[in-house]
Amino acid sequence: MMMQQRVKRVGAAQEGESYFPLAGGHRLIFIIVIMPDSWMHLCSLVLLLSCTHINAKTVGQTSSPAEPVGQLPADVRSVVLKGRSYTDHVEVSSPINLTLQCTWTGSGSKVDNVTGYWSKDGEDIDNSHTTLRPENQQFNLQRMFTIKDEESLGKYSCMFGNEAKIDFVLAVPQISDVRDKPIISYVGDSVVMVCKMDDAKPSPKTWLWFKVNHTEKEEIDATAEPQRYEIKMDGKVTKLLVHNLTHLDSGLFHCGAVYAISTAMSHVELKVITIYEPLKPFVAIVVEVLVLVAVILMFERSLAKKRKAAASGNHVGDTEHATNAPAATTTTTTPQAEANGLEETTSTRQRKM
Amino acid sequence: MASVRTAADRREDGPEGPDGGWGWVLVAALFVSTSLVFGLMRSLGIFFVEFVQYFDESAQAISWISSTGLAAQQFFSPLGAALSNAYDTRLVVMAGGCLAALGLILASQATCLAHLYLTMGVISGLGWGLVFIPMVATVMSSFTRRRALALGVAFSSIGLSSFAFNPLFQLMVERYAWRGALLILGGLSLNIVPCGALIPTRPRPKDAEKVSAETASSGGGVLRRVSSYLELSLLCQRSYLTYTMAITLLNAGYFVPYVHLVAHSRHAGFSQYQAAFVMSAAGAADIFGRVASGWFSDLGHFRLIHLMTVCTALAGLFIMLLPVSTLWGSYAALMAVSLLYGFCSGTLTSLVFTVVPMVAGVERMMGALGLLQLIESWGGLLGSPLSGLLKDVTGDYMASFVVSGSFLILSSLIMTTLPHYFSCTDPPPVQGPSQEDKCEGLASETERMNQTPCEWRDEEALSHCRPPG
Numbered sequence: 001m002m003m004q005q006r007v008k009r010v011g012a013a014q015e016g017e018s019y020f021p022l023a024g025g026h027r028l029i030f031i032i033v034i035m036p037d038s039w040m041h042l043c044s045l046v047l048l049l050s051c052t053h054i055n056a057k058t059v060g061q062t063s064s065p066a067e068p069v070g071q072l073p074a075d076v077r078s079v080v081l082k083g084r085s086y087t088d089h090v091e092v093s094s095p096i097n098l099t100l101q102c103t104w105t106g107s108g109s110k111v112d113n114v115t116g117y118w119s120k121d122g123e124d125i126d127n128s129h130t131t132l133r134p135e136n137q138q139f140n141l142q143r144m145f146t147i148k149d150e151e152s153l154g155k156y157s158c159m160f161g162n163e164a165k166i167d168f169v170l171a172v173p174q175i176s177d178v179r180d181k182p183i184i185s186y187v188g189d190s191v192v193m194v195c196k197m198d199d200a201k202p203s204p205k206t207w208l209w210f211k212v213n214h215t216e217k218e219e220i221d222a223t224a225e226p227q228r229y230e231i232k233m234d235g236k237v238t239k240l241l242v243h244n245l246t247h248l249d250s251g252l253f254h255c256g257a258v259y260a261i262s263t264a265m266s267h268v269e270l271k272v273i274t275i276y277e278p279l280k281p282f283v284a285i286v287v288e289v290l291v292l293v294a295v296i297l298m299f300e301r302s303l304a305k306k307r308k309a310a311a312s313g314n315h316v317g318d319t320e321h322a323t324n325a326p327a328a329t330t331t332t333t334t335p336q337a338e339a340n341g342l343e344e345t346t347s348t349r350q351r352k353m
Numbered sequence: 354m355a356s357v358r359t360a361a362d363r364r365e366d367g368p369e370g371p372d373g374g375w376g377w378v379l380v381a382a383l384f385v386s387t388s389l390v391f392g393l394m395r396s397l398g399i400f401f402v403e404f405v406q407y408f409d410e411s412a413q414a415i416s417w418i419s420s421t422g423l424a425a426q427q428f429f430s431p432l433g434a435a436l437s438n439a440y441d442t443r444l445v446v447m448a449g450g451c452l453a454a455l456g457l458i459l460a461s462q463a464t465c466l467a468h469l470y471l472t473m474g475v476i477s478g479l480g481w482g483l484v485f486i487p488m489v490a491t492v493m494s495s496f497t498r499r500r501a502l503a504l505g506v507a508f509s510s511i512g513l514s515s516f517a518f519n520p521l522f523q524l525m526v527e528r529y530a531w532r533g534a535l536l537i538l539g540g541l542s543l544n545i546v547p548c549g550a551l552i553p554t555r556p557r558p559k560d561a562e563k564v565s566a567e568t569a570s571s572g573g574g575v576l577r578r579v580s581s582y583l584e585l586s587l588l589c590q591r592s593y594l595t596y597t598m599a600i601t602l603l604n605a606g607y608f609v610p611y612v613h614l615v616a617h618s619r620h621a622g623f624s625q626y627q628a629a630f631v632m633s634a635a636g637a638a639d640i641f642g643r644v645a646s647g648w649f650s651d652l653g654h655f656r657l658i659h660l661m662t663v664c665t666a667l668a669g670l671f672i673m674l675l676p677v678s679t680l681w682g683s684y685a686a687l688m689a690v691s692l693l694y695g696f697c698s699g700t701l702t703s704l705v706f707t708v709v710p711m712v713a714g715v716e717r718m719m720g721a722l723g724l725l726q727l728i729e730s731w732g733g734l735l736g737s738p739l740s741g742l743l744k745d746v747t748g749d750y751m752a753s754f755v756v757s758g759s760f761l762i763l764s765s766l767i768m769t770t771l772p773h774y775f776s777c778t779d780p781p782p783v784q785g786p787s788q789e790d791k792c793e794g795l796a797s798e799t800e801r802m803n804q805t806p807c808e809w810r811d812e813e814a815l816s817h818c819r820p821p822g
Contacts, residue, residue: 181527183530184527184528184529184530184533185530186530186532186533189532190407192406192407192409194406273529273533275533277529277533278529278532278533278534278536278537279536281537281540282536282537282539282540283540285537285540285541285543285544286540286543288544289540289543289544289546289547292544292547292550293546293547293550296547296550296551297550300553
């Protein structure tokens with residue numbers, strides 16, 4: 001828990017000082033604090049990052065100098081740019097004093113100075129224009145921002161004239177696991193809808209569920225209708241159970257992960273269908289089965305009839321032959337026996353297989 | 354299948370035996386019904402994800418559904434065999450198909466996990482038990498020379514259908530949720546009924562036994578009939594018992610790689626896609642092995658039991674090599690061993706059944722197969738939890754794979770103790786007992802076996818050597 005506090009006292013200077021790299025695995029932070037004269041009597045601190053809160057008296061850029069800003073933790077984020085532009089995504093879950101540092105290595109052409117300034121969401125921040133002179137072939141620009149509510153989040157850009165720009169996109173941790181296909185359920189049945197925050201991201205303080213009714217988001221109050229809605233939350237996972245579904249429940253549901261600073265939203269679509277939907281293919285298959293069985297049975301019956309006709313035809317033919325040859329009485333038994341044997345053979349063939 | 358073989362039958366079979374013709378239609382019917390029984394069972398995993406979320410239960414509790422279904426199928430196999438012996442196979446299979454479908458349809462209305470155990474597990478399992486063994490026995494009795502090939506082709510449906518069913522079930526669950534998907538699955542299972550309708554009807558067999566049983570006292574007569582339908586006399590026969598024990602051990606080790614291969618590959622450091630690809634490749638090799646073994650064993654160069662022993666031992670060896678192949682982190686080695694393992698395990702599936710008539714005789718094949726399924730199920734019940742336990746205790750899969758492989762090698766060793774193992778020709782099949790006693794004259798049976806000097810390998814031709822009775 002190292003806390004290195006560096007008090008930077010900047011005179012009416014436009015250039016800043018660069019700091020040592022931080023020890024251990026901490027991020028290297030170059031901060032060039034350009035502080036106007038009027039803030040001279042206030043301290044700005046660059047703190048080594050640690051996991052605990054650090055008491056720091058810092059300056060908010062919007063409030064008047066005399067007003068102390070609560071006891072917010074501080075963090076530093078820095079980017080070294082070698083090209084023309086870069087975007088860095090920063091996850092902010094609770095109010096923080098964030099110092100953003102930009103370092104630019106220059107465009108190759110030797111320039112004497114460049115105008116550096118900050119902008120938020122495309123709009124330039126007043127009083128942030130300064131003329132920068134290169135130091136060790138690098139231009140450094142830094143500023144501390146107080147991120148205290150949802151409006152403070154957004155895209156902060158540090159600009160080096162028109163040559164280079166570094167964007168810091170500040171946002172709450174987003175829910176990345178979004179189900180794109182709707183959840184299907186049945187009228188009268190229950191359904192479970194799940195929202196999950198990534199393991200790597202911090203746990204939200206709580207979860208909220210909303211139902212979209214005609215483009216209006218309504219919060220679902222589980223305590224008001226306990227038989228219908230049930231909200232379970234367990235850290236990074238939340239489940240919404242809806243019982244006794246009706247067609248009206250179809251639509252979009254939003255889950256919100258509530259953090260100190262803002263809420264991250266995700267959505268789940270629900271579709272409620274009746275039992276007749278799957279019944280259609282089911283009945284089609286049953287009909288197909290019945291047709292197949294009927295065809296097989298009829299085919300077999302016709303085969304059996306043919307065999308019977310063939311067998312009886314042979315039998316009749318042999319007896320006629322026998323009567324026509326009275327001399328060969330002893331031989332009459334053989335053809336008959338043969339006919340019987342033939343019949344026996346065919347029926348046993350049927351039986352055996 | 355028919356116990357009363359008339360002179361006309363024998364004259365007609367001759368050296369040819371029944372082969373082809375309607376037999377191949379039955380192979381197609383077996384293909385479809387096997388895919389609807391085992392192919393369906395293998396693809397139920399897609400539903401389990403939905404069940405875990407809907408019923409809020411652990412994955413282990415949900416996995417018991419398919420375990421119950423498989424156990425019920427194997428447990429009720431002797432019942433299916435006995436009913437087929439007593440009544441008509443066609444009716445038994447059609448009834449089994451209806452039961453399997455009913456179980457799935459009822460499961461679509463389940464409101465708690467116990468309902469699923471009862472419907473998808475017990476009722477569908479009962480239906481599957483009434484379908485599988487009777488159909489296999491029917492197909493086997495329709496062929497003599499091409500028996501293994503017919504079975505191999507039919508059993509290849511298991512692997513092929515799981516390729517088709519996985520995306521299909523996924524689609525059904527996305528469109529209709531698990532309830533609708535189960536309902537449609539029930540309808541699909543009804544297709545077993547026309548497959549059963551393709552089996553030719555036959556008049557009630559074993560009429561002679563019935564007549565004699567009726568003359569005897571009612572109590573003893575019923576018991577005798579039941580035991581003859583179940584072919585319980587086989588349990589007194591040493592060769593059958595030996596074979597059954599060998600297959601039980603085989604079952605203990607056989608399923609372990611299927612269950613643990615993906616996890617083991619991930620454990621060895623490969624990505625999810627690589628692990629899944631290894632599994633799919635092994636599955637494809639399995640399909641190929643089934644058909645190849647069927648074709649090769651029917652060529653007749655080797656005795657079936659010798660082929661069986663070799664394939665079992667090889668499969669055991671490759672299972673043991675699986676964890677060794679990942680020791681050096683080589684994906685190619687893992688893939689190669691998995692392919693070889695898949696091929697060998699595929700060769701086993703059709704051989705297991707084709708050896709049964711060698712051991713038990715064609716007449717008692719139905720009951721023999723039923724009892725075999727029942728007894729070998731214990732192997733599966735013991736083997737899988739044991740491998741899971743070994744993995745939990747030792748921390749990786751080396752021990753469980755080695756133990757499973759050793760089960761298979763032990764099984765092949767037991768097979769070598771079968772009577773007349775080391776002769777070049779098949780011994781004549783053992784006669785069934787006469788009606789009076791169950792275990793009449795075991796000694797006299799073996800005497801008869803040793804006495805008849807038969808040179809022909811073909812079993813049907815051996816019928817000429819059979820002593821009267």
